[in-house]
Amino acid sequence: MEGRLSRGGLGLWTVLVVLFLWFPLAVILVYAFNTSNIQSWPIPGFTLRWFRVAWNDAEARAALVLSLKAALAATGIALVLGTMAAAAVARLRFFGRETLSCLLILPIALPGVITGIALSSFYTFWGVPFSLWTIVIGHATFCVVIVYNNVLARLRRTSPSLIEASMDLGADGWQTFRFVTFPVLSTALISGALLAFALSFDEVIVTLFTAGAQNTLPIWILGKIRLGQQLPEVNAVVFVVIVLTVIPVIVSQRLAQDSGLLRRR
Numbered sequence: 001m002e003g004r005l006s007r008g009g010l011g012l013w014t015v016l017v018v019l020f021l022w023f024p025l026a027v028i029l030v031y032a033f034n035t036s037n038i039q040s041w042p043i044p045g046f047t048l049r050w051f052r053v054a055w056n057d058a059e060a061r062a063a064l065v066l067s068l069k070a071a072l073a074a075t076g077i078a079l080v081l082g083t084m085a086a087a088a089v090a091r092l093r094f095f096g097r098e099t100l101s102c103l104l105i106l107p108i109a110l111p112g113v114i115t116g117i118a119l120s121s122f123y124t125f126w127g128v129p130f131s132l133w134t135i136v137i138g139h140a141t142f143c144v145v146i147v148y149n150n151v152l153a154r155l156r157r158t159s160p161s162l163i164e165a166s167m168d169l170g171a172d173g174w175q176t177f178r179f180v181t182f183p184v185l186s187t188a189l190i191s192g193a194l195l196a197f198a199l200s201f202d203e204v205i206v207t208l209f210t211a212g213a214q215n216t217l218p219i220w221i222l223g224k225i226r227l228g229q230q231l232p233e234v235n236a237v238v239f240v241v242i243v244l245t246v247i248p249v250i251v252s253q254r255l256a257q258d259s260g261l262l263r264r265r
Contacts, residue, residue, distance in 0.1 A: 025242060032239035037232055050236035060237055063220040069132055070207075070216060071200040074139035078196045079189060081140070082147025090155035101152075108145040115141060116209030123210070130212025138210035139203055143196035150192035151185060158184050194248035202245050217241060 027041075035045040054060050089101050107115060119138050128134060162184070166176040204218045211219060217237065224234045 028235055028238050029242065031232075032235040034232060034235070039231060039235075050232045051239075054233045054236045054240075057233065059215070060217070060220060060233070063215045063217040064240075066132065066135075066214060067201055067217040070135045070139060071197045073132070073136040074143045074200040075193050075196045077136065077140040078143035078147045079193055082144045082192065083151050083185070083189065085144070086148050086151035086155060090152055091160070104148055105145055107141045112203075112205030113209075116206045119206070120209040130210065130214065132214075134210045134212070135207055135214070135216065138206040139200040141206075142203075143200055146196045146199065147189070147192035150188045150195075154185055154188035191252035194252040198245045198248040198252075202241060 030043060031039055032050060033046040033048070034043040035047045035049070036043065085100075085104055089097055089104075116138065119134070119141075122128075123130065123134055162180055163176055166180045171179070202218050203216075204222060207216050207219055215223070218241070221234055221237060221241070224230055
């Protein structure tokens, strides 16, 4: 009886936590279809008008394109650097290895405002003009950590004997990577890339310090909300941002579950 009550209580608490996290998002999702310019509840009706308005807004489209470019570029850099760093830490033994691992993880633990200020000061000191690549570098500082953690976890769960067996059978380094290492790492790389893309796409704080006069989509949304302008259009854009952020996270989680990194209890 006590066990049943405990499970029921935990289940109820879980539902309450999920509602606490998702109810505000659900309200925004509903407001995106509101026929009225006024955000009031209940909404008077449903319409797709604001999605058409948002799509026809040249500034919003430019911000979306910039966000996609920055997220894709940051994810590509993170895949290369994060994978190489994870391979070195997992497979090699050298002085300061644990310190290096801590330094690699540290950027995601730092407040975004500190990272943003540091990067902005660095660009200003060296006279680097703000551009797409200043945003990409800022996003890559934390995207690398996501890929690094995913790949490192997979490598530590993979027996080194697989690589040794491949080389004993006459495979060179490239063949071993292509036929043994890469298939083992493939789902970890995909899940890490999806998470990195999602984090980069909706990043605000670091972007504010590295974008200059450019507007990514989250900065465009922040500016419109702060000025109280075009809120129905903003709600439609937020709906798209939520979808573009949630889908990669869900896919990444499923890949991790299928590969055994996350196990159902």
